Amino acid sequence: MSAASEPGAARRERVGWIALVGVAVAVWSHVYDRFELPPRLPGSIGLILGGDVLPLFVVPALFARLVLHEPLARFGFRWPGLRPFALASAAGWLAMLPFVLWLAARPEFQAFYPSPAFPPARQHGVGLAFLWLLHHAPQLFATEFLFRGFLLFPLARALGVARALIVLAAPYVLLHADKPPLELVQALWGGVVFGWIAWRTRSFWPAFLAHWGVAVTMDALCYRALHP
Numbered sequence: 001m002s003a004a005s006e007p008g009a010a011r012r013e014r015v016g017w018i019a020l021v022g023v024a025v026a027v028w029s030h031v032y033d034r035f036e037l038p039p040r041l042p043g044s045i046g047l048i049l050g051g052d053v054l055p056l057f058v059v060p061a062l063f064a065r066l067v068l069h070e071p072l073a074r075f076g077f078r079w080p081g082l083r084p085f086a087l088a089s090a091a092g093w094l095a096m097l098p099f100v101l102w103l104a105a106r107p108e109f110q111a112f113y114p115s116p117a118f119p120p121a122r123q124h125g126v127g128l129a130f131l132w133l134l135h136h137a138p139q140l141f142a143t144e145f146l147f148r149g150f151l152l153f154p155l156a157r158a159l160g161v162a163r164a165l166i167v168l169a170a171p172y173v174l175l176h177a178d179k180p181p182l183e184l185v186q187a188l189w190g191g192v193v194f195g196w197i198a199w200r201t202r203s204f205w206p207a208f209l210a211h212w213g214v215a216v217t218m219d220a221l222c223y224r225a226l227h228p
Contacts, residue, residue, distance in 0.1 A: 014068065015158045021063050022151040023171060025055040030175055044118065048138050056142035060150040076149035076204040085206050088197040092210025093217075095193045099186045100214055104221035108180045113222040121219070128223055136215045141208050147172055148194050149204035156199055165195045190214070 028037065032051035041050040061077075064070050072078075080088070103109045118135065120127025147168055155164035169191050176187040194207035 015154050018063075018068075018151065018154045021060060022146060025059050026146065026171055026175060029055045045134060048135055052139040052142045056146040060146055064150065072149075074153060075145075076153050076198055076202065077145065078203050080201040080203040080205060084201050085203070085209070088201045088206035089209040089213070092193050092197045092206060093213040096186070096190055096210070096214045097217070099189060100217050100221065103180075103182055103186060104218055104225070106180075106182070109182075109218070110222045110225045112180055114219040122223070122226060128219060131219065132212075132216050136212055136219075140211045140215060144194065144198075144204050144208040144211055147191070148198035148207040152195055152198055152204075161196070161199045165192055168195065 029051055031037065032055070033047060037051075039050045039054070041047070060075075061072060064072055064075055079085070104113070114121035114128055114131055115135075116122065118127065118131050121131035151168055152164055155167060158164075159167065169188055172191040173184050173187045176183045190211070194211055197210065198204045198207040
């Protein structure tokens with residue numbers, strides 16, 4: 001048997017393809033609106049669907065099923081049970097809360113959150129709820145599937161979870177490069193926290209809820225500062 005046909009070599013090759021697809025869709029999503037990449041779907045919801053849900057969730061999920069012929073459960077798309085889901089989600093949110101409380105009090109974050117790209121979210125509570133449900137929820141669902149599902153689980157099985165978290169830290173932090181500089185520190189810690197709870201529960205769902213809770217909390221605190 002040649003080295004290329006050994007099970008270990010085949011596994012490394014598949015991890016390489018997974019990493020390539022993951023980085024490609026992450027870059028595509030990051031520059032989607034800036035360079036007006038296809039598909040161009042109308043409205044703000046179209047922006048989320050075309051720039052986040054499609055590249056970060058649909059493409060890797062189809063790649064896993066149709067190319068790798070593996071169930072999505074091997075990529076963390078599985079229900080961990082209500083109790084583990086609730087406890088891990090709460091633990092992830094609490095681990096991020098000190099950063100959120102500190103950063104939300106800073107003027108550069110109050111100028112950035114809630115997103116100025118969605119003016120109603122900075123003007124009234126209905127707009128803020130719209131942002132949370134129709135923007136944050138699908139965007140963070142897709143992001144967490146990519147980083148804490150599609151990429152994390154194959155890398156952790158091949159390299160060990162600690163090395164996988166280190167490898168994924170750089171691309172995840174770089175996705176936050178257009179945000180206030182201190183956001184990079186929060187993103188680094190968040191990547192470790194969300195990755196760890198995903199690996200412990202064998203599911204990306206708690207990481208998604210924790211991340212969504214962090215985004216909602218940041219928006220709510222900054223919104224309150226804008227409307228004393």
